[in-house]
Amino acid sequence: MSNLVSITRANFLPLTIVIAVTNLSASFYSHRTFNLVSAVLVLLAALLLHASVNAFNNYFDFKSKIDSRTIKTPFSGGVEILVKGEMRPSSALFIAIMCLAGAGAIGIYFLSLFFYVLFPLVVYGAIAIVLYTPLLSRIHGISEIVAGSGFGLMGLGIYATQTGNVDLVGVAVCIPVTILVDLLLFLNEFPDVEADRYGGRRHLVILLGRRRAAELYVGATAATYVSIVASVILGLAPVSVLAALLALPIAYKACRIVLRECEDTPKLVPALGLNVLMILFTILLMGVGFLVPLVI
Numbered sequence: 212m213s214n215l216v217s218i219t220r221a222n223f224l225p226l227t228i229v230i231a232v233t234n235l236s237a238s239f240y241s242h243r244t245f246n247l248v249s250a251v252l253v254l255l256a257a258l259l260l261h262a263s264v265n266a267f268n269n270y271f272d273f274k275s276k277i278d279s280r281t282i283k284t285p286f287s288g289g290v291e292i293l294v295k296g297e298m299r300p301s302s303a304l305f306i307a308i309m310c311l312a313g314a315g316a317i318g319i320y321f322l323s324l325f326f327y328v329l330f331p332l333v334v335y336g337a338i339a340i341v342l343y344t345p346l347l348s349r350i351h352g353i354s355e356i357v358a359g360s361g362f363g364l365m366g367l368g369i370y371a372t373q374t375g376n377v378d379l380v381g382v383a384v385c386i387p388v389t390i391l392v393d394l395l396l397f398l399n400e401f402p403d404v405e406a407d408r409y410g411g412r413r414h415l416v417i418l419l420g421r422r423r424a425a426e427l428y429v430g431a432t433a434a435t436y437v438s439i440v441a442s443v444i445l446g447l448a449p450v451s452v453l454a455a456l457l458a459l460p461i462a463y464k465a466c467r468i469v470l471r472e473c474e475d476t477p478k479l480v481p482a483l484g485l486n487v488l489m490i491l492f493t494i495l496l497m498g499v500g501f502l503v504p505l506v507i
Contacts, residue, residue: 233498363389
């Protein structure tokens with residue numbers, strides 16, 4: 212069981228939970244409809260997808276020997292069970308495939324209900340999951356975009372399973388979620404630059420260098436909160452969604468550390484933790500914000 216938890220990086224799965232909850236909250240706010248069975252099924256599918264992504268990533272990072280070279284932190288650097296021989300690579304690949312198959316089975320059910328809405332999202336997600344580590348992460352500067360948009364569009368799909376359509380409210384949630392997941396991967400790439408370069412990756416931290424990448428991190432963080440404010444101004448989200456701005460002090464502290472310590476991995480580690488907190492709290496507070504008008 213411990214190997215299963217480790218290879219799927221279950222400690223990162225709360226991200227999927229808060230994305231699902233927020234999109235379900237937004238759909239309920241927008242359409243005043245909620246199907247509990249659909250909500251449970253789509254949450255299970257999302258968790259299986261995320262677990263599959265992590266297991267595939269760990270498998271391919273082992274095969275490319277990236278994981279044997281990364282600097283391990285609590286938030287980056289992959290897992291060591293394959294490197295140490297505590298799990299066979301074939302077992303990791305089997306887990307990845309089984310998780311993807313389980314999510315796919317649930318996906319087929321939802322496709323039977325909302326085929327034209329969900330089909331493009333399902334195709335994009337399947338390509339991103341299977342090809343991300345062996346192929347897409349090696350294309351210059353798109354790995355963060357693929358990861359962030361994958362989770363953002365997954366959230367949009369969750370939204371659509373309740374409403375049967377994609378509308379501007381769903382898009383208003385998708386944009387900050389996409390940026391925030393981009394930031395999760397982006398900052399976690401800072402300690403792994405040399406190992407990733409060895410493994411053939413060409414992500415933005417490698418292309419820009421740590422200093423310019425740190426400045427981009429700050430700009431993207433600001434863009435997240437601008438997008439949330441814009442959704443309220445445009446009438447796509449209630450004023451209570453501005454509760455997400457309560458995460459700004461965490462974001463500010465993370466940005467200060469990133470700008471100051473971008474070249475020093477041990478001193479950067481606190482920012483990695485703050486980055487995770489900022490992302491989880493921002494998304495969760497958005498979800499709470501969508502529910503507030505419905506209960507007061």
